[in-house]
Amino acid sequence: MKVFFPKSIFKHDLRVCGRGWLNAASLALAAAGLSGSALAQDAPQPSALVRQAAVGIAAELGKACPLAPAGDIAAYTACRQALFGPSTLRSHLPKFLLWGRQSKAPNATIRQTNLTQFAPDVWTSMYAPLFMFNGKHSIEWVADEKMFLVRLEAAFRNRLPAGQFPYPFWHDEAKWAMYENANALMLWVNPETALIRVAQFTDQAPTPSLQQVVAVKQEKYKGPWLWTDEQGKTQPAVTLFDGVYRADNPHMATMDKRYRDLAVQLRESQCVNCHVPNNPDKMSRLVLLSTPAHAAGEVDRLIKAVREDSMPMDEFRLSYALSPENKKWLLESAQAFKDTVTAARQWEQQAQAATAQGSTTAGMTLQGARASLTR
Numbered sequence: 580m581k582v583f584f585p586k587s588i589f590k591h592d593l594r595v596c597g598r599g600w601l602n603a604a605s606l607a608l609a610a611a612g613l614s615g616s617a618l619a620q621d622a623p624q625p626s627a628l629v630r631q632a633a634v635g636i637a638a639e640l641g642k643a644c645p646l647a648p649a650g651d652i653a654a655y656t657a658c659r660q661a662l663f664g665p666s667t668l669r670s671h672l673p674k675f676l677l678w679g680r681q682s683k684a685p686n687a688t689i690r691q692t693n694l695t696q697f698a699p700d701v702w703t704s705m706y707a708p709l710f711m712f713n714g715k716h717s718i719e720w721v722a723d724e725k726m727f728l729v730r731l732e733a734a735f736r737n738r739l740p741a742g743q744f745p746y747p748f749w750h751d752e753a754k755w756a757m758y759e760n761a762n763a764l765m766l767w768v769n770p771e772t773a774l775i776r777v778a779q780f781t782d783q784a785p786t787p788s789l790q791q792v793v794a795v796k797q798e799k800y801k802g803p804w805l806w807t808d809e810q811g812k813t814q815p816a817v818t819l820f821d822g823v824y825r826a827d828n829p830h831m832a833t834m835d836k837r838y839r840d841l842a843v844q845l846r847e848s849q850c851v852n853c854h855v856p857n858n859p860d861k862m863s864r865l866v867l868l869s870t871p872a873h874a875a876g877e878v879d880r881l882i883k884a885v886r887e888d889s890m891p892m893d894e895f896r897l898s899y900a901l902s903p904e905n906k907k908w909l910l911e912s913a914q915a916f917k918d919t920v921t922a923a924r925q926w927e928q929q930a931q932a933a934t935a936q937g938s939t940t941a942g943m944t945l946q947g948a949r950a951s952l953t954r
């Protein structure tokens with residue numbers, strides 16, 4: 580038998596207060612003269628695949644990213660390295676993940692919620708690790724989304740230096756407040772594939788905060804999204820893979836430079852009117868190109884979109900072709916940037932393989948790789 584709930588009751592309570600919804604649901608059931616078992620029969624149970632994914636991810640996060648002081652950079656970096664590497668979390672990500680705050684609107688569906696698109700490299704190295712976990716999770720079926728919601732108890736590292744965030748989240752006070760007070764990460768899981776389609780964070784989970792939050796009062800930030808600090812270092816450092824790539828990766832300086840060349844072209848071609856964190860175009864599925872790591876995650880789609888004249892768009896969201904000159908320069912700088920991104924990744928893989936082997940031959944491979952660079 581199908582039990583029908585008014586959407587507002589069901590949705591709101593199921594999402595926002597996992598404990599309260601049972602009461603509301605039993606009330607609604609009582610009102611409809613039905614027993615609780617009708618509901619239980621209708622809700623699909625998570626398959627072994629979904630359960631394994633949830634248990635595996637929760638255990639991994641609890642182990643690799645345990646509770647620590649909210650400004651502990653070493654704990655954060657260890658968590659970044661674990662999730663960026665061949666992690667269980669990463670193995671459940673799609674090509675592009677949707678990420679963002681839970682909507683404040685009580686009945687908002689995912690479709691109605693503004694989110695940002697991220698390649699796995701970007702999300703696992705700069706977003707997911709900003710949270711700490713106790714390993715506890717719950718799984719619920721959300722009928723309206725036709726997905727399982729895996730809720731992981733979590734706390735946010737709000738006391739890191741600015742260069743450890745992918746960009747200053749405090750450009751938007753409400754966003755920063757929800758990040759600071761987050762008490763859960765929500766993973767929306769496809770019932771068949773157990774892949775995560777959407778991830779959100781919330782400060783409204785029914786479980787209590789994992790540790791006391793000492794708020795950081797930040798001045799409202801208006802950009803720039805990439806800057807140079809007093810030591811002459813590009814910031815946010817995490818957007819140049821600082822901490823997840825080895826400090827001696829010889830491609831980092833070039834990547835920085837090539838990104839800056841690309842950024843000039845992105846500006847020239849109006850891309851930065853829309854693809855920046857403050858989302859001036861109010862895109863519902865924001866794409867960020869404002870730092871090296873963000874652009875690295877998008878570079879293939881960027882090249883394709885420009886080549887096919889589907890980007891840029893005008894203020895009415897109609898695509899138009901760039902002038903042949905601008906198109907050429909943009910594509911050239913994007914390709915040059917992509918080449919360094921690839922080289923950096925390959926070097927890293929070789930370096931890892933060498934460490935894994937731990938032999939002198941591996942050391943020679945590494946030296947060979949370095950030597951071939953300087954040739």
Ligand code: HEC
Pocket residue numbers: 845848849850851852853854860862863864865866877880881882884885890891892893894896
């Ligand atoms: C007027 C705003 C606007 C401008 C200017 C703009 N874009 Fe976009 N861009 C969008 C919107 C809207 C989307 C669609 C997002 C979505 O999936 O909902 C998009 C999507 C993209 C994507 C994702 C790719 C995909 O295939 O879906 C890339 C990459 C991109 N834009 C690159 C660029 C580049 C490069 C420029 C400059 C040449 C540019 N955009 C200029 C609004 C803009």
